[in-house]
Amino acid sequence: MVQSIGDIIQIFVFPGFLFLLNYALFAEWLSRKFAARLQNRIGPLHTGWKGILQPLADSIKLLAKEDITPSAADKLVFYATPIVIFALPLASLLLIPIQSITNLWSFDPVISFEGDLILILLSMTIVILSIFLAGWSSSNRFGAVGATRAALQMLAYEIPLGLASIGPAIFAQSLSIKKIVNWQIESFTSFLQSPSLLAIPVWLIMATGFAVFVICLLAELELRPFDIPEAETEIVGGWQVEFSGRKLLLLVVGRDIKMVLAAALLTSLFLGGAAGPWPIPPLGWFIIKTVVCIFILSNLSILLARYRIDQMLYGSWKYLIPVSVLQAMAVIALTGVM
Amino acid sequence: MTEREFLIPVGPQHPALKEPENFLFKVEGEYVVDVEPRLGYNHRGIEKAMESRTYIQNLYLIERICGICSNAHQTCYTLNVEEVLGMEIPERAKYIRVFMAELERIHSHLLWLGVAAHEIGFDTLFFYIWRDREVVMDLLEMVSGNRVNYAMPTIGGVRRDIPSDKIPQYKKMLKILEERTKYYKEVAAKEQTILNRTVGVGVLKKADAVRLSATGPNLRSCGVAKDARVDTPYLVYDQIPFNVITYDGGDQLAQILVRVDEVLESVKICEYCLDHLPDGPIREKFSPLGRVPEGEAVNFVEAQRGEDIHYLQSRGGDKPYRYKIRAPTLANIPSLIERLKGGYIADIPIVLAGIDPCFSCTDRMTFIDIEKEKTWEMTGDQLRRYGIEWYNR
Numbered sequence: 001m002v003q004s005i006g007d008i009i010q011i012f013v014f015p016g017f018l019f020l021l022n023y024a025l026f027a028e029w030l031s032r033k034f035a036a037r038l039q040n041r042i043g044p045l046h047t048g049w050k051g052i053l054q055p056l057a058d059s060i061k062l063l064a065k066e067d068i069t070p071s072a073a074d075k076l077v078f079y080a081t082p083i084v085i086f087a088l089p090l091a092s093l094l095l096i097p098i099q100s101i102t103n104l105w106s107f108d109p110v111i112s113f114e115g116d117l118i119l120i121l122l123s124m125t126i127v128i129l130s131i132f133l134a135g136w137s138s139s140n141r142f143g144a145v146g147a148t149r150a151a152l153q154m155l156a157y158e159i160p161l162g163l164a165s166i167g168p169a170i171f172a173q174s175l176s177i178k179k180i181v182n183w184q185i186e187s188f189t190s191f192l193q194s195p196s197l198l199a200i201p202v203w204l205i206m207a208t209g210f211a212v213f214v215i216c217l218l219a220e221l222e223l224r225p226f227d228i229p230e231a232e233t234e235i236v237g238g239w240q241v242e243f244s245g246r247k248l249l250l251l252v253v254g255r256d257i258k259m260v261l262a263a264a265l266l267t268s269l270f271l272g273g274a275a276g277p278w279p280i281p282p283l284g285w286f287i288i289k290t291v292v293c294i295f296i297l298s299n300l301s302i303l304l305a306r307y308r309i310d311q312m313l314y315g316s317w318k319y320l321i322p323v324s325v326l327q328a329m330a331v332i333a334l335t336g337v338m
Numbered sequence: 339m340t341e342r343e344f345l346i347p348v349g350p351q352h353p354a355l356k357e358p359e360n361f362l363f364k365v366e367g368e369y370v371v372d373v374e375p376r377l378g379y380n381h382r383g384i385e386k387a388m389e390s391r392t393y394i395q396n397l398y399l400i401e402r403i404c405g406i407c408s409n410a411h412q413t414c415y416t417l418n419v420e421e422v423l424g425m426e427i428p429e430r431a432k433y434i435r436v437f438m439a440e441l442e443r444i445h446s447h448l449l450w451l452g453v454a455a456h457e458i459g460f461d462t463l464f465f466y467i468w469r470d471r472e473v474v475m476d477l478l479e480m481v482s483g484n485r486v487n488y489a490m491p492t493i494g495g496v497r498r499d500i501p502s503d504k505i506p507q508y509k510k511m512l513k514i515l516e517e518r519t520k521y522y523k524e525v526a527a528k529e530q531t532i533l534n535r536t537v538g539v540g541v542l543k544k545a546d547a548v549r550l551s552a553t554g555p556n557l558r559s560c561g562v563a564k565d566a567r568v569d570t571p572y573l574v575y576d577q578i579p580f581n582v583i584t585y586d587g588g589d590q591l592a593q594i595l596v597r598v599d600e601v602l603e604s605v606k607i608c609e610y611c612l613d614h615l616p617d618g619p620i621r622e623k624f625s626p627l628g629r630v631p632e633g634e635a636v637n638f639v640e641a642q643r644g645e646d647i648h649y650l651q652s653r654g655g656d657k658p659y660r661y662k663i664r665a666p667t668l669a670n671i672p673s674l675i676e677r678l679k680g681g682y683i684a685d686i687p688i689v690l691a692g693i694d695p696c697f698s699c700t701d702r703m704t705f706i707d708i709e710k711e712k713t714w715e716m717t718g719d720q721l722r723r724y725g726i727e728w729y730n731r
Contacts, residue, residue, distance in 0.1 A: 039465040141346050145368075145683060224459060225531065233354045233457050233687040305531035306459025308684040309368060 006101065010110045015098040015283070020090060023287075024256035025055040030291065031259065031298040038302050055256070059249055067245030070139055077137035082247040084130040086254035088123040089261045095120055096264040097178055097273050099283040107274040107282035112178045117169055120177070120265065121162055124220060127258070128154045131229065134251075135239025146238020149309050150229035153219055156316035157226075160324035161216035167209040167331045168269045171202070181273030188272065205330050210270045212324045214296060217262040219312070221255070224301035228309050263293035342366050346683070350379045354457060354687035359697040361690070365683055373678045375671055380697060388661045393419055393493060394626045396658065401487050403663065404696050406449065408487045409442045410641035411648070411663070416491045417572060418650040421635035423493075425624075429616045431495035432573045437611040438481065438490045439573075439639075440604040444515060445474045446642035447597040447604075450694045451522065454594060457687035458535040463525065470518040477511045480504065493628075495621025505612050516605045523598040526591075536590035540677040540689035543588060552673035553666050554644025555600065556693045558584045559592035566640035580607050593692045629656050641666055643694045667696045 010016055029044060029052050036043025044051025069078060094110040109116075128150060135147025169175050172183030191199050219226035230238035240251055267273060267289040276285035307315070343366045350358035358379035364372040384403055388396045400415045401408040413435055420427060448471040455463035475485050482488035482498060490496050500508075526532055542552070547560040557564055565582045567575040583599040585592035634651045644666030651660040670693040677689050707713075 039462045040469055041465055141344065145346070148367075224461075227459065228684070231459060231684065233459065234684050236353055302462045304460070305455070305463075305529070305535055306684075307531065307534065308682060310682070311534055 007110075010101055011094065014101060016094060016110060017090060020093050020257065020260065021253070024253060024260050025059070026052070027260050027263070027290070027294055028055040028256040031294050034295055035298045035302050038299065059253060062249035062252065063246060065245040065248075067247060068242075070242050072139040073242065074137035074139070077133050078242075079247075081130045081134035081137065082243065082250035082254070085127055085134070086250040086257070088127050088130075089254060089257040092120045092123045093257065093261050093264060095177060096261075096268055097181055097282075098264075098286050099274065099281065104281050107181075107286070109178055112176060115175045117165060117175045117177055117180070120261075121165065124161075124258075124261075125154070125158060127254075128158075128220070131239055134243070135229075138239070138242035140242045142235040142237070142241045143239050145235050146229045146231075146241070149235075150239055152309055153226065153228055153312060156313045157216040157219040157320070160212050160316070160320045161220065163321075163324035163328045164209040164212040164216065165265070165269055166328055167205060170328075170331045170335055173335075177268050177273075181268055181275065184272045185275045201330070201334055205327055205334065206270055208323065208327045210266070212320060212327065213266060213270070214300065215320060217266070218297060218300060221259055221262055221297065223297060225304040225307050226312060227306060228312060231306060259294065259297070260290065262297065263290035266290075266293045340366075343371060348686060348690070354690055355695075355697075356453075357695070357697040359695070361678075363678075363683070363686065368682050368684065370678055370681050370683065370686065373675050375675060377671075377697070385661055385663060388658055390657065392626070392656045393628065393630060393658070394624075396661075397492060398489065400663075401489060403665065405486050406446045406696065407442065407641040407643065407646070407665075409438050409490065410639050410646050411665075412489070412491045413439060413573075414637050414639040414646050414648040415650075416493050417637040417639070418635040418648050419493050419630060421637065422630050422633040422650060422652050423624075424631075425494060425622055427495045427622055428619050429574070430499075430618045431620050433611045433615050434496045434500055434620065435491050436573050436575065436578065437500070437608055438478075438488060438496075440607045440611070441474060441478055441481070442488075443604045443642045444601050444608075445471060445478060446694070447601045448474065448519070450597060450642075450691070451526075451594065453691050454590075454688060455532075457691045458532065460532065463522075463532075467522060470515070473511050473514050473518075477508060480508070492621060492624075494624040495619070497621070499620050500612075500615065502615075505615075508612060509609060512605050512608055516602060519598060519601045519605070523595070523602075526594050526598060533591065535685070535688060536594060539590045539685045540681055540692055541587070541589045542673055542677050546676050547588065547673055550672040550676060551669050552644075553669045554640070554642070554694075555593060555596045556644065556670050556673060558582070559596045560588040561586040566638040566645045570638045572637065572639065578607055578610050580610075590688050590692050597694075627656055629654065630658075643667060643696060644670060665696065667693065670695070 012018060032054075033043040033050070044054035047053040047057045069075065095112065095116040097107040097109040097112075100106040100108045132147045132151045132154075135143040135150065168180050168184070171187075172180040174180060174183070187199070187202070218224075222228075222230055230240060235241075240248065243251055264286075267286065271289050271293075274282035274286040274289075276282070276288075280288070343364055346363045346365055347360065348363060349355045349360040360376040360379065362374040362376070363370055364374075384399060388399060391399060397412065397415065401412045403411045448467055452464045452467040452471065455461070455467065478488060479485050481500060482490050490498060542556075542560050544560045544562060547557050547562060552560070553564070561584050563582045563584045566572075567580075568582055580603050583596050583603060585595050630652045632652055632654045634649070636647065636649045639646045639648075646666055647664040649660075649662040650658055653659040674690070674693050674695070677692065678686065681689060
């Protein structure tokens with residue numbers, strides 16, 4: 001009984017849905033504020049301390065808005081896709097080690113099993129497919145263009161994304177995120193105890209993987225240089241043009257959660273997860289590291305102009321995929337040496 | 339239309355268009371096959387309204403044709419009225435008018451640069467340029483008292499003088515503008531993602547540009563050195579040394595570079611005006627009830643977007659008998675269509691924005707029934723009744 005109450009708290013309150021939703025809204029505020037400061041603006045200001053409640057206020061506003069379904073839309077798909085886009089990243093976050101509720105210094109994920117990395121990658125792919133279906137089912141011309149662009153863009157970054165995340169998994173000899181995090185902690189502590197030159201190529205490979213992963217995540221999150229499927233000035237919001245009210249709320253919050261998931265994945269696969277030196281508990285380290293990742297993502301997203309879809313595909317197949325393949329091959333070669 | 343083609347309507351409401359206008363794109367995948375423009379969403383009947391107002395009242399009506407080239411329209415109007423009156427305005431007024439016109443050009447081109455950056459999804463550049471544009475807005479406010487619709491030219495001269503003790507401050511602000519614009523020129527010419535989105539995009543050939551009577555920076559970006567300030571000099575443009583900027587290529591990068599360089603030229607002209615400002619009165623007297631003798635006049639003014647043509651016909655009295663305006667955007671639309679064909683959907687916003695369109699200045703309205711081969715016009719009341727009947731049908 002105690003066990004099940006603990007599970008319920010873990011899933012619904014902390015570090016489950018309630019915490020994650022709040023953190024997602026916080027992440028949105030953070031990235032907006034950060035981007036605004038870099039662009040010489042002020043950003044959200046009036047709701048709460050320095051506008052920290054702005055994403056919440058936006059969400060409440062969207063709840064009150066009229067929810068319109070186009071009469072020509074494919075109703076079932078049109079209703080279902082926002083839920084999928086919202087729910088899948090949220091559920092995936094339960095697989096990420098954040099903080100245990102029984103022990104302050106441990107960070108076991110809520111659910112963990114061999115192969116959960118594959119599950120997360122799968123759910124991210126399903127989200128993109130849902131985006132395609134959402135745009136297509138809305139029966140809008142801009143929606144159709146946005147949907148095809150989303151599907152095309154997926155062809156460009158899905159492969160390097162998978163290859164970059166395979167690197168740490170091969171090093172750790174496991175497809176479980178928890179074990180990958182443990183491998184990083186172990187190798188780092190053993191390096192501190194007895195430094196060896198063999199660590200340098202490992203770190204180089206991990207850094208390459210990190211860079212490739214960040215670029216793919218920019219595309220996955222539809223952030224600036226790769227916000228091609230929803231390009232506002234070109235196709236008026238693309239695949240989400242027909243969504244309004246509650247459905248749009250699900251899309252917006254789902255996107256924030258996806259941002260947290262992206263930052264959490266970067267943290268877990270490359271930055272040692274929620275682990276860190278003593279005085280700060282794992283939750284603190286998780287927040288510090290994800291905030292750094294969010295800063296990296298939003299900083300990159302304001303640096304460049306938007307690519308065209310053909311330029312994006314070309315660049316990805318010419319540079320990103322070869323780099324990620326080389327990275328994966330180097331990992332395999334290096335594990336053979338070790 | 340084949341099976342693979344479908345139609346995308348851009349406008350009358352679309353984020354890439356700041357004003358209502360409709361373009362019907364026939365696309366095949368991501369490629370644009372054909373474009374059909376439709377004008378007339380924002381016709382305001384200014385030409386007709388002018389016929390029932392006195393010359394002084396019209397001064398303020400004509401300024402409201404466009405928020406951005408208000409000064410150009412007003413200058414052209416005053417030139418027309420003065421020509422019919424046979425009035426020679428003081429030298430100082432001419433220099434102040436030129437100064438205002440060039441400040442307005444700086445403000446308009448910087449605004450356009452920001453919009454262009456926004457259209458290719460580079461919002462950071464957009465925010466930076468608009469921040470620095472505030473310098474010229476402040477300058478305009480200090481000179482005229484307003485940020486837009488300055489109401490500086492009036493019949494017989496200008497309404498406000500430039501105080502000589504302010505000139506050093508104005509020059510300092512112009513210096514800031516020059517420095518920042520040079521920096522943005524470097525950014526636009528070197529940043530790889532901007533080049534990706536602008537080089538070879540929306541190309542207009544030189545011959546096509548001339549054939550389709552393009553005008554302004556749209557034409558000069560194709561390598562044709564045409565500028566009303568040089569070809570038909572008005573005010574004191576024949577005394578001021580400046581270059582007509584042209585770039586070859588006719589793509590969007592050329593459009594950007596033409597405008598950036600024109601900002602730099604305008605800064606130079608402004609500085610020249612401040613240095614060589616002659617003494618004397620700033621206006622001739624013209625009474626608010628003043629009458630204008632019979633006659634007609636046509637004048638060309640190089641507005642920021644191209645050649646602005648005004649025609650005045652007077653049959654005596656205190657009101658114009660007929661006034662005709664051709665804003666530059668109307669002349670640029672045929673070449674815009676040529677630029678859009680064969681491009682990508684993703685390039686529509688930057689190419690549309692490329693001519694710096696101002697559709698409200700352009701709009702006009704005539705009813706045409708193709709089947710009966712009939713054209714007619716309607717008064718406001720008739721139009722309203724027609725609209726009610728149409729919707730009740």
